[in-house]
Amino acid sequence: TPRTPVLLLGRCLALLLLTGAASGEDILIRGGTVVNADRQFQADVLIRDGLILRVGPGLKADRPGTRTLNAAGKLVMPGGIDPHTHLAMPFMGQVTCDDFYTGHAAALAGGTTMHIDFALPVAHDLLAGWEEWQRKAQDAVMDYGFHMAVTSWSAKVAADMAELTKKGVNSFKFFMAYKGALMVNDEQLLQGLRRCKELGAIAQVHAENGDAVAEGQQRVFDAGITGPEGHALSRPAALEGEATARAIRLAEFVGAPLYVVHVMSRDAMEEIGRARQRGLRVVGETVASALSRDESAMWDPDFDRAAQFVMSPPIRSKEHQAALQAAVAGGVLQLVGTDHAVFNSTQKRVGRHDFRIIPNGVNGLEERLHVVWQELVASGRVTPSDFVRLTSTAAAQIFNIYPRKGVVAEGSDADVIVFDPAMEHTISAASHHSAMDTNVYEGYRVQGKVVTTISRGRLVWHEGRFNITRGSGRFVPTPTHGPLFAGLERRAEPEQALLDAARYGGVPVRRAGDQPG
Ligand code: URP
Ligand code: ZN
Ligand code: ZN
Numbered sequence: 001t002p003r004t005p006v007l008l009l010g011r012c013l014a015l016l017l018l019t020g021a022a023s024g025e026d027i028l029i030r031g032g033t034v035v036n037a038d039r040q041f042q043a044d045v046l047i048r049d050g051l052i053l054r055v056g057p058g059l060k061a062d063r064p065g066t067r068t069l070n071a072a073g074k075l076v077m078p079g080g081i082d083p084h085t086h087l088a089m090p091f092m093g094q095v096t097c098d099d100f101y102t103g104h105a106a107a108l109a110g111g112t113t114m115h116i117d118f119a120l121p122v123a124h125d126l127l128a129g130w131e132e133w134q135r136k137a138q139d140a141v142m143d144y145g146f147h148m149a150v151t152s153w154s155a156k157v158a159a160d161m162a163e164l165t166k167k168g169v170n171s172f173k174f175f176m177a178y179k180g181a182l183m184v185n186d187e188q189l190l191q192g193l194r195r196c197k198e199l200g201a202i203a204q205v206h207a208e209n210g211d212a213v214a215e216g217q218q219r220v221f222d223a224g225i226t227g228p229e230g231h232a233l234s235r236p237a238a239l240e241g242e243a244t245a246r247a248i249r250l251a252e253f254v255g256a257p258l259y260v261v262h263v264m265s266r267d268a269m270e271e272i273g274r275a276r277q278r279g280l281r282v283v284g285e286t287v288a289s290a291l292s293r294d295e296s297a298m299w300d301p302d303f304d305r306a307a308q309f310v311m312s313p314p315i316r317s318k319e320h321q322a323a324l325q326a327a328v329a330g331g332v333l334q335l336v337g338t339d340h341a342v343f344n345s346t347q348k349r350v351g352r353h354d355f356r357i358i359p360n361g362v363n364g365l366e367e368r369l370h371v372v373w374q375e376l377v378a379s380g381r382v383t384p385s386d387f388v389r390l391t392s393t394a395a396a397q398i399f400n401i402y403p404r405k406g407v408v409a410e411g412s413d414a415d416v417i418v419f420d421p422a423m424e425h426t427i428s429a430a431s432h433h434s435a436m437d438t439n440v441y442e443g444y445r446v447q448g449k450v451v452t453t454i455s456r457g458r459l460v461w462h463e464g465r466f467n468i469t470r471g472s473g474r475f476v477p478t479p480t481h482g483p484l485f486a487g488l489e490r491r492a493e494p495e496q497a498l499l500d501a502a503r504y505g506g507v508p509v510r511r512a513g514d515q516p517g
């Protein structure tokens with residue numbers, strides 16, 4: 001049966017317009033424990049005009065009509081920032097079915113108050129892609145930023161990257177997979193890495209060996225395997241490890257920081273760990289699905305169930321899952337996103353006779369905070385402060401919008417959640433707020449729940465009800481030259497090091513014009 005979230009949201013909106021409660025009121029959160037990435041402490045939080053006005057003990061509501069929330073026994077944390085989403089994205093012949101309205105509503109219900117979406121070029125044109133994603137975001141209900149994918153190379157692409165940094169894009173994604181579609185080759189990647197370094201922008205990679213994936217897919221399909229399990233079989237972890245290592249080496253070669261998106265395997269994670277041990281500026285992002293789901297679902301006899309789990313790189317075995325959890329707890333990987341890219345059952349069915357054309361992507365924008373809490377905090381692997389860092393602060397810092405976002409502090413945007421660690425709940429497509437008809441977390445039990453979400457000072461989700469306004473979300477520009485670039489200019493230029501290496505041991509180099517001797 002078709003679900004009607006838009007209708008439900010529409011009703012909530014009508015209610016909101018009647019009560020006129022959208023903005024203007026102060027909010028006082030009393031008696032809670034504020035949890036930031038650096039520490040947790042008892043404090044009240046007073047919110048006014050979209051900002052956090054005061055954080056401290058015994059705050060009083062000094063204006064009439066202040067909305068007071070009792071947070072005794074609850075945690076008051078910065079809203080989640082999802083660094084990796086694909087709302088309303090055309091991909092593999094379909095368009096992801098959560099747009100900037102349904103996706104944002106879902107996010108807010110799960111305590112995420114900002115995301116950074118991947119804009120795609122239109123016919124390889126970056127600025128056209130930017131325009132297109134601006135249009136999509138007119139429906140925004142919460143704050144958002146953009147990464148831009150780079151899917152080709154030319155002088156125009158290089159110029160457009162500079163143009164986009166002026167508009168507030170500080171990160172560019174290069175796909176090393178999706179051959180014949182989004183994939184770039186090593187030469188294009190190198191050019192892109194060099195340009196990112198020049199611009200002070202973050203180079204991001206989808207690290208899988210796309211040539212080998214295409215071959216693996218053909219071999220598995222030719223062997224007669226057509227179902228979703230073919231997806232898992234055809235692109236093993238080695239291909240992710242190889243591309244991750246290659247991207248790291250190429251970034252090292254040009255001296256650029258590197259951000260590896262959706263780390264799904266031990267292989268890729270260990271490459272990142274080694275790079276960091278060597279002092280390289282490499283950031284690893286994993287996703288909620290990799291920390292909590294495993295590949296066995298792709299063998300489910302029910303195609304619809306199995307196909308839901310098809311994303312790239314693939315969700316892997318429990319052993320990979322455990323290694324990734326440990327790496328997040330141990331600081332080898334720095335943050336957790338979702339890669340929310342949702343295709344409903346009808347859309348997934350396009351690939352019912354060929355796993356190669358099942359549109360890739362899983363849900364998570366609404367579930368991420370709860371899943372990370374359950375897997376990592378409820379299990380005792382990380383502290384609540386680590387949780388805040390992994391789901392919010394690290395993204396704000398890396399993408400250079402901290403402390404505007406990512407912390408409960410005076411002067412910061414009032415993107416704040418109240419989390420009740422005692423409230424157990426179960427995730428289900430029947431009760432989620434995404435436009436999806438399925439949920440890869442169906443039946444997943446969570447100890448704890450986001451009970452209140454405040455987005456730039458507006459109470460948008462409270463006690464199970466929305467209070468949202470279409471178009472109220474704002475673009476948050478992400479400035480270049482963030483922390484990943486601090487002091488980078490003082491490091492020896494790798495290309496100079498290449499020339500220096502030729503002189504090691506006092507061996508002179510032969511230069512153009514020298515007499516051969
Ligand atoms: O399967 C995935 N990950 N779909 C979204 C596109 C991407 O590679 O991030
Ligand atoms: Zn509703
Ligand atoms: Zn990707």
Ligand code: ZN
Pocket residue numbers: 084085086118262339341
């Ligand atoms: Zn993605």
